[in-house]
Amino acid sequence: KKIILEELLLKKSQQKRKMSPANYKKRLFVLTKTSLSYYEYGKEVKTHFLKKKGSIDIEKIRCVETVNLEESTPPARQYPFQVNGLLYVYAPDEERRNKWLAALHRENTNLLSKYHKRFFTNGRFLCCNQTCKTAPGCTTWEK
Numbered sequence: 001k002k003i004i005l006e007e008l009l010l011k012k013s014q015q016k017r018k019m020s021p022a023n024y025k026k027r028l029f030v031l032t033k034t035s036l037s038y039y040e041y042g043k044e045v046k047t048h049f050l051k052k053k054g055s056i057d058i059e060k061i062r063c064v065e066t067v068n069l070e071e072s073t074p075p076a077r078q079y080p081f082q083v084n085g086l087l088y089v090y091a092p093d094e095e096r097r098n099k100w101l102a103a104l105h106r107e108n109t110n111l112l113s114k115y116h117k118r119f120f121t122n123g124r125f126l127c128c129n130q131t132c133k134t135a136p137g138c139t140t141w142e143k
């Protein structure tokens with residue numbers, strides 16, 4: 001399948017399991033016409049044996065936006081973007097983040113106009129205090 005965009009980016013754990021602590025992993029993100037996937041990638045992993053760690057169907061993506069920075073965010077995490085308010089990915093700089101946002105917007109026709117502008121942390125969205133991960137967005141998104 002044709003790759004639209006591919007880059008080694010930092011991601012925050014989605015914490016699907018309740019007890020898992022938040023952590024950050026470098027993953028190879030690959031965008032195609034049909035999915036956004038991330039793979040384990042490192043010196044010890046040969047490129048042709050990349051291990052897929054996660055994937056989202058493009059048609060299931062409803063929101064792709066930046067995320068407001070919280071106080072004292074380390075240098076490596078200055079350019080976050082979110083997918084569906086659940087997957088947080090960090091680009092190395094503003095330009096690369098814009099590249100990903102533009103590509104994800106271009107491939108997607110199902111985007112909602114509302115999103116959460118701050119992180120989901122400790123069981124709630126910091127922007128609106130909603131505790132459900134799938135709670136409707138609180139902020140209108142403008143292109």
Ligand code: 4IP
Binds near residue numbers: 011015018053
């Ligand atoms: C893992 O931490 C990794 O961060 C996983 O990311 C993440 O899954 C897990 O969160 C989290 O517990 P450990 O490696 O220390 O176990 P990756 O899949 O990129 O390795 P996500 O869902 O973020 O992919 P859970 O709670 O979602 O499983």
Ligand code: ZN
Binds near residue numbers: 117128129
């Ligand atoms: Zn919100």
